[in-house]
Amino acid sequence: MAVTLGDVARHAGVSLATASRALNGSARSVTEELSAKVRASADALGYLPNAPAQALARSSGATIGVLLHDVADPYFGGIARGVGDAAARAGLLSLVTSTDGDPRRELEAIRMLHAHRVRAIVLAGSAYNDVSVIQQLDEALAAYQEQGGRVAAITDHGPLYDTVQVDNKEGAASLTHSLARLGHRHFAVITGPERMRVAEDRLDGVLDALREIGLAPAEGMLQRTEFTREGGRAAMARILDVARESGTPLPTAVLALSDICAAGVLAELRDRGISVPGEISVAGFDDIPLATDLAPALSTVRLPLARMGESAVRLALREGGRREAAETSSAYAEVVLRDSTAAPRVD
Amino acid sequence: MAVTLGDVARHAGVSLATASRALNGSARSVTEELSAKVRASADALGYLPNAPAQALARSSGATIGVLLHDVADPYFGGIARGVGDAAARAGLLSLVTSTDGDPRRELEAIRMLHAHRVRAIVLAGSAYNDVSVIQQLDEALAAYQEQGGRVAAITDHGPLYDTVQVDNKEGAASLTHSLARLGHRHFAVITGPERMRVAEDRLDGVLDALREIGLAPAEGMLQRTEFTREGGRAAMARILDVARESGTPLPTAVLALSDICAAGVLAELRDRGISVPGEISVAGFDDIPLATDLAPALSTVRLPLARMGESAVRLALREGGRREAAETSSAYAEVVLRDSTAAPRVD
DNA sequence: GAGCTGATGGAAAGCGCTTTCCAAACCGGT
DNA sequence: ACCGGTTTGGAAAGCGCTTTCCATCAGCTC
Known part of the structure; x- marks a missing residue:
């Protein structure tokens, strides 16, 4: 035909x-x-x-796989875009899989990508701190690598893979210091689920910075939630409720370690009639495209999302060097202060 | 091995x-x-x-291709998510290509997807009104279809493809009527580039609705721009400048036919110190996830983005019926009024 | 001009799977 | 026990390409 x-x-x-x-x-x-x-x-x-025929004959396809939580999320969307562009430049197409962070689906996705003989897999969202899960994923990835597949991770996924080092920790620390410099002393932190490495790294950055200046979040002022708008909203509500019930003063600064989360936080605060940054300063993380259009414009930490995706591809596709030592590339995080943060009111 | x-x-x-x-x-x-x-x-x-081997033997791959402007754009991201999910449910993986709406790259992408023998191609953003371009794309797609490929389009791309009919026109008309009902009589419209079908459809909806109530945008109050934040911002600036120079009164309502655009519009208005909805009401289109978090919360027309993607896949994958008549599925648009719109001030 | 080297075209052997085409086995009915 | 009809397993022929291996040939040198 x-x-x-x-x-x-x-x-x-x-x-x-x-x-x-x-x-x-x-x-x-x-x-x-x-x-x-x-x-x-x-x-x-x-x-x-006929690409499949070529792939069969060469035993290596003309595609790159991307593993992420959700393409519709601006964070992952940005990465996916970068990966897609870099892939296109190399004459490849990119296979995108949204797993919602479900380890079972991630495992499944890795297997499928492997079956499709993608030339490389970019790990964008699957850093689990749960050992049993990590092990299964690692096994699947190891099997893939043994057959010549390349793996590049965005954010630390262990020493086994080439990784694009993202300054999550440093960025979070800088952000915290920036707010402290404004005069904040009462911090609340909203981070992601424990299993997510990015979330933990950012949290560590915040905690370290606080420790440096002799602070720590008060009881109940550290909340974990999914990195979603609703998650952020619920976490903010909990913080407010805890403060109210225990009679402790409200925090003057809330660090939501993802912009999407921060959007939820702002919504909750607005609904409760608490002014930002008047009563509480709020900051996010990622600098997604609409961060500056939120009400008020969100202070955050800028990450070069698309470039991170591109770097991952470059790393994975780089010639030769069948990973004696996993290579590394860095993405710098930059604090961007906008209207959602200000000096705390002096009481 | x-x-x-x-x-x-x-x-x-x-x-x-x-x-x-x-x-x-x-x-x-x-x-x-x-x-x-x-x-x-x-x-x-x-x-x-070995998926490539299977694809070769069966002469049909286990992938679906998606053609869109930019995965990182919330509109397309939502669609990509829907396509990916539906594909996964069918045991397929999805190949995503961002073309930035460049016809040359779209053509290229179609060829690559064809070469990869994807089982279906979902057209999400390539409705051109430019005949010479359309023809080339149609030829490439026709060649693909002749070899058993299925094509499904989101939004009208002509009668040749199964299409997910999106109520762009109706939605835009309803939105216009809603604002008229609030008392608005002076409208400005910001739409996308002429070559984009979606943009034209929405514009038609607005214009029809206005005509129905005996109105039309004044000179310079209809602006075309890219469907981006910056595009929206620039267009709003132009509208303001035109009004100022010509001494005509400012419009009381601005219809930006894409939420991303509307975000730019809001930014420009904020910078110029024009209150929304006090002096000018603003509405968008799409209801992207963060629309409700903009300042002020954006009135818009909700589109079921993910579902549109899923429908496209369902359409493309449906059994038998090698398209005697291209089939159609519908996506309803729903007006969502939030804080960015209000009754105009009575002068 | 014989003999060698190096470049270049072609025949054919896969790559890993699906699917026809056969042959063998098995079923119930008589 | 015999026979058509139906299952079911296996051998082998591709699917469209890459790549090894050979044969050929041109260009040299002596």
Whole structure:
């Protein structure tokens, strides 16, 4: 049905081998004359290579897999975009899988990507701190790597993979220091679920910074939740309730360690009639595109999402060096102060 | 290197054919006894099918392609998520390509997806009104369809493809009527580039509705721009400048036909110190996740983005019916009025 | 011009799977 | 016990490409 390489070869009056060599760069060269003839035939017939066949013959596909929680989330969306662009530049297509952070689905996804013989897998959201899960994922990834697959992780996923080091900890620490410098002393922190490495790293950064200046979040002022708008909202509500019930003063600064979360926090505060930054300063993390349009404009830590995705691909595709030492690339985090933070009221 | 079906067959003491039939549902059945033995062997050896090989043999891959402008844009991100989920449910993986709406890249992407023998292509953003471009894309898609590929479009891309009909026009009309009902008579409209079908449809809806009530945007009050935050911002600036220069009164309502655009509009208005909805009401379109968190909460038209993606996949994958008549599925648009719109001030 | 080297085209052997096509086995009915 | 009809397993032929291996040929040197 479709036009095959064989058709092209016949049309050009050359052998299959020559046609293959002419159209898809191989080690062997073909005289320019023949080569041109083949290309002309290919054009004339509208030849389109059969990628699966090529993948089979070369035993390596022309695709890159991306594993993330949710493409519709701006954080992952940004990364997916970067991966897609870098892949395209390398002549590859990218397979995107949203797992909602469910380890079972991640395992499943890794297997499928492996089955598809993707050239590399970019891990964007699956850093679990739960050992039993990590082990299964690692096994699946190891099996993949043994068969020549490359794995690159965004954010630390252990020493086994090339990784794009993201300054989560440093960024969180800087943010905390920035707020402390404004005069804040009563902090509340909203971070992600314990199993997420990114969340833990950011939390560590905050806690370290606080410790440095002799502070720590009060009882109940450290909340874990999913990195979603509703999660942030619920966590903020809990913080407010705890403060009310225990009679402790409200925190003057709330650090929501993801912008999406912060959006929920702002919503909750607005509903309760608590002014930001008047009564409470709020900061997020990631600097998603709309962060500056929230009410009020969100202070946050900027991460070069797309570039992180691109770096991961570059790392995974880099020539040779079958990972003696896993390589590393860095993404810098930059504190961006906007309207949602201010000096605390002096009481 | 990798475990092949042959290894599994040998290990289970059956033929290659039997192993294939046992593991991947085929028309022919295998006795439960043998089947179980094969499955056990596959498990024991850690067999993972080789998708490219399967694709080659079946001459149909286990992937779905999605063509969109930008995964990182919430509108497309939502669609991509829906497509990915539906694909996963069908045991497929999804190949996502961001083209930034560049026709050349779209053409390129279609060719690549075709080369990869994706089972279906979902068109999410490429409705051009430019005939010469449309024709090239249509040709590429036709070639793809001739070889058994399925194409489903989100939003009208012509009668050649199964399409998920989105109530862009109706939604825009309802939105317009809603604002008119609040008392607005001076409208400004910011829509997308002429080549985008969605943009044109929405604009038509607005214009029709206005006409119905005997109105039309004044000179310079209809602006075209890219559907981006910056585009929206620039367009709003132009509207303001035109009004100022010509001495005409400011519009009381601005319809930005994409939420992202509306975010830019709000930003510009804020910078100029024009209160929303006090002096000007603003509405968007799409109801992206953060629309409700903008300042002020954005009135808009809700579109079921993920469901649209899922419907497209369902349409493309539906059994038999090699499109005698292209089928259609609908996505309803619902007006959501929030804080960015209010009755105009009575002067 | 014989003999060598190096470049280049072609035949054919896979890559791992699906699926036809056969042959063998098995069923009930007589 | 025999026979058509139905299952079911296996051998083998691809699917469209890459790549090894050979044969050929041009260009040299002596």
